[in-house]
Amino acid sequence: MKPVRVALLGCGTVGEGVVKLMRRNAALLERKLGVPLELAGVADRSLRPSAALGLTAKLITRDAAALVVRPDVDIVVELFGGREPARALILKALAAGKDVVTANKALLAEHGEQIFAAAAKAGMAIGFEASVGGGVPIIRTLREALAGDRQRAVYGIVNGTCNSILTMMTEQGAEFSQALAEAQRMGLAEANPALDIEGHDAAHKLCLLVTLAFGALLKPPQVHTEGISHITQADIAYARELGFTIKLLAIAKDDDGAIEARVHPTMIPTRHLLAGVAGAFNAIYIHGEALGSTMYFGLGAGQMPTATAVMADVLEIARARSAGAGARGHALGYPMASMTRARVKPMDDVLCEYYLRFEARDKPGVLGAIASVLGRGGISIASVIQQGRGMEGTVPVIMRTHEARERNLKRALARIRRLDTVSGTPAFIRIEERL
Ligand code: HSE
Numbered sequence: 001m002k003p004v005r006v007a008l009l010g011c012g013t014v015g016e017g018v019v020k021l022m023r024r025n026a027a028l029l030e031r032k033l034g035v036p037l038e039l040a041g042v043a044d045r046s047l048r049p050s051a052a053l054g055l056t057a058k059l060i061t062r063d064a065a066a067l068v069v070r071p072d073v074d075i076v077v078e079l080f081g082g083r084e085p086a087r088a089l090i091l092k093a094l095a096a097g098k099d100v101v102t103a104n105k106a107l108l109a110e111h112g113e114q115i116f117a118a119a120a121k122a123g124m125a126i127g128f129e130a131s132v133g134g135g136v137p138i139i140r141t142l143r144e145a146l147a148g149d150r151q152r153a154v155y156g157i158v159n160g161t162c163n164s165i166l167t168m169m170t171e172q173g174a175e176f177s178q179a180l181a182e183a184q185r186m187g188l189a190e191a192n193p194a195l196d197i198e199g200h201d202a203a204h205k206l207c208l209l210v211t212l213a214f215g216a217l218l219k220p221p222q223v224h225t226e227g228i229s230h231i232t233q234a235d236i237a238y239a240r241e242l243g244f245t246i247k248l249l250a251i252a253k254d255d256d257g258a259i260e261a262r263v264h265p266t267m268i269p270t271r272h273l274l275a276g277v278a279g280a281f282n283a284i285y286i287h288g289e290a291l292g293s294t295m296y297f298g299l300g301a302g303q304m305p306t307a308t309a310v311m312a313d314v315l316e317i318a319r320a321r322s323a324g325a326g327a328r329g330h331a332l333g334y335p336m337a338s339m340t341r342a343r344v345k346p347m348d349d350v351l352c353e354y355y356l357r358f359e360a361r362d363k364p365g366v367l368g369a370i371a372s373v374l375g376r377g378g379i380s381i382a383s384v385i386q387q388g389r390g391m392e393g394t395v396p397v398i399m400r401t402h403e404a405r406e407r408n409l410k411r412a413l414a415r416i417r418r419l420d421t422v423s424g425t426p427a428f429i430r431i432e433e434r435l
Contacts, residue, residue, distance in 0.1 A: 004033065004318040005040040007067050007098075009089060010079035011047045011055075014103060014130070017307025018077060018314075019053050032315065035322045040073045068093040075317055077310060078102040087111055094122045099321070099328065101313040103130035103306060106195075109204035109220050112211065120336045125320065125328035127313025132205040133158060133282045135305025136298040137312065142212035142286070143333035149288035151213040153253045155435050158205040160280035160300040161188045161196035162228050162248040166265075167278045169236050170245060176229060188280055188301070198227035199248060199263040206250035209284070210261055214254050215334040216342035218261055224347040226264040235357065235429060238385065238398045239267050242355070245275035246429065258345040267355055267431040274435070285435065348407035353382070353431040356399040356413070361421040367397060370416055377412035379404040394423055400431070 006022070008015050022029070022039055030036045042055065043064035049057045061067055068076050068089050076093040078100060080086045086107050090100050091114075100119065102108070108115065108128055119126040129139045133156075142151070157163050161183050168179035184193065195201045203223040210218045228248050239246050244267035253260040268275050273295055277283040282300025287293050299305040320328060332339065360366045367386065374381060385398040401409070413426045 001035055002322075003036040003038045004074050004321050005038045005072055006075045006077055006314060007040050007070070007073040008042045008077050008079065009064050009068070009086075010081070011042050011044040012079065013303045014306045014310065015042070015044070015077075015079045016053065017303040018079070018310050019055065021304075021307050021311050023054050029315065033318050033322055035318075037314070037318055040070065041067050043067045064089055065092065068098060069096040073098055074321055075099045075101060075314055077314065078104060079310070080104075081106075083107055083110070087115070090115055090126075091118050094118050094124045094126070097122065097124065099125040099127070099317045101127040101130075101310055101317070103128070103310060105131040105201070105204040105208060109207035112208070113217055116331055117336050119328075119331055123326065123328065125317045126331045127317060128208070128331070129313050130306045130309035132208050133284060133296070133298070134160075134300040134302065135308050136282055136284065136296050136300065137309065138209070138284045138296050139212065140312070141296060142209070146286065146288055146291065147333060149290045151254065151286060151288050153287040153435070154209050154213050154251070154284065155274060155432070156202070156205065156209060156250040156282070156284040157247055157274060157277050158250050158282050158284065158300060159196055159199075159202040159248055160282060161193070162199075162202070163277065163281065164188055164279050165197070166228060166231070166246055166248065169231065169233060170240075171278070173233060175233050176231060197229055199225040202248060202250045202263045206252060206261060206263055209250065210252045210259060210342060211332055211339075213252060213286070214259060214342070215332075215338065216259060216340045218259070218342040218344070222261060222342065222344045224262040224264065228265050230427070231265055231429075232427075234396065235355075235427065238357065239355065239429075240270070241385065242267070242383070242400060243270055244268060244355070244431065245270045247274060247277075249274075249432070251432070255345060257343060259342045260345050260350055261342065262347065262350070265429055267429050268435060269433060272435065287435075348405070348410070350406045351403050352406065353403050353433060354401045354409055355429045355431055356401065357427040358397045358399075358416065359394045359423045360397045361423070362393050362395045363421065366421045369419055369421060370397065370399075373415045373419070374399075374401070374412050377408045377415070379408055379412055
């Protein structure tokens with residue numbers, strides 16, 4: 001009955017959740033594993049002993065580097081976040097024969113190749129269920145449940161902060177800045193809100209989803225990333241009129257080996273399941289060639305949902321350890337040797353339908369001039385909305401295009417911007433209608 005022993009690096013929100021689950025469910029976990037699961041130590045600079053959490057002074061240390069190589073530690077759970085010392089500690093733990101569990105999506109997106117290769121070389125496991133979708137078990141699903149199929153497309157609502165802001169803008173008519181302040185008040189946004197609202201957090205998660213779904217390594221700079229700060233209440237209202245809802249989507253498609261990887265505000269049909277995913281919830285919608293579409297839904301952040309995902313990895317590894325299993329499975333669902341580097345389709349080559357919004361002078365021929373630039377650029381208009389009169393004699397003109405190449409659209413918008421009958425910068429939002 002040799003126990004499996006866990007070292008925790010970082011006891012913030014999620015770490016505390018892990019300690020609570022290990023304590024609260026100790027008997028249940030032992031029943032599931034056949035051996036006890038024990039906390040060997042917690043490295044955290046500001047942690048105080050807590051009777052409620054069962055954290056004695058003896059369990060707490062400031063020396064994470066010493067903790068991760070201690071002979072009585074089997075599994076290292078890294079919840080420091082950030083790049084360093086998290087990266088160095090994970091590599092040290094793997095080299096010392098420890099299995100590792102981490103929720104660190106930014107680190108894995110940027111340095112995944114090094115970390116996964118180090119785990120494979122050491123024959124150790126690296127679990128990262130908590131890194132994408134919080135409590136939604138999407139890593140395991142892609143790696144195991146869907147392993148027999150070829151994935152064609154992944155559409156994720158993977159940033160709860162952006163989803164909460166867009167939900168507030170849609171349901172309460174709030175403007176972006178009001179909704180952001182509210183999301184921050186609710187404690188949803190990351191310490192640096194730019195990571196969330198500029199789409200970088202979603203891009204980190206998309207890198208991991210692409211690697212699991214398509215067996216191809218992808219780094220954040222390869223993901224076309226746009227945030228939601230430019231979305232206005234007018235866009236939300238016109239989207240509604242067109243039958244769409246705006247979501248920040250992390251999108252990956254495999255177009256016969258050329259991978260589309262993009263994060264941007266997207267108009268999707270309001271009747272689609274993803275459009276109903278509100279507030280801090282996350283959802284990942286996957287299209288598999290054989291299976292068709294499936295969706296995975298749940299809380300993408302928060303103490304106990306994320307801690308549950310961490311514990312899923314701890315348990316899987318503890319089971320393997322207690323069964324005496326030797327080398328671990330492939331963390332990404334592919335051996336590193338058969339992993340490719342993603343060949344990313346340039347954004348200019350992507351085909352999309354578009355929503356366009358112009359502020360135009362209200363005089364004869366303006367609509368015709370805009371339409372003519374679009375027509376010359378090979379962009380076909382599907383519908384037009386022009387209503388009311390705006391300030392200073394301008395009117396908003398809304399157009400929806402048929403499918404067009406991004407390169408052509410950008411060129412046409414640059415030309416339209418130069419028309420003296422159009423003021424400001426034309427706004428556009430990509431539409432995904434057939435997801
Ligand atoms: N900041 C993230 C979000 C949660 O808003 O979804 C952690 O991944």
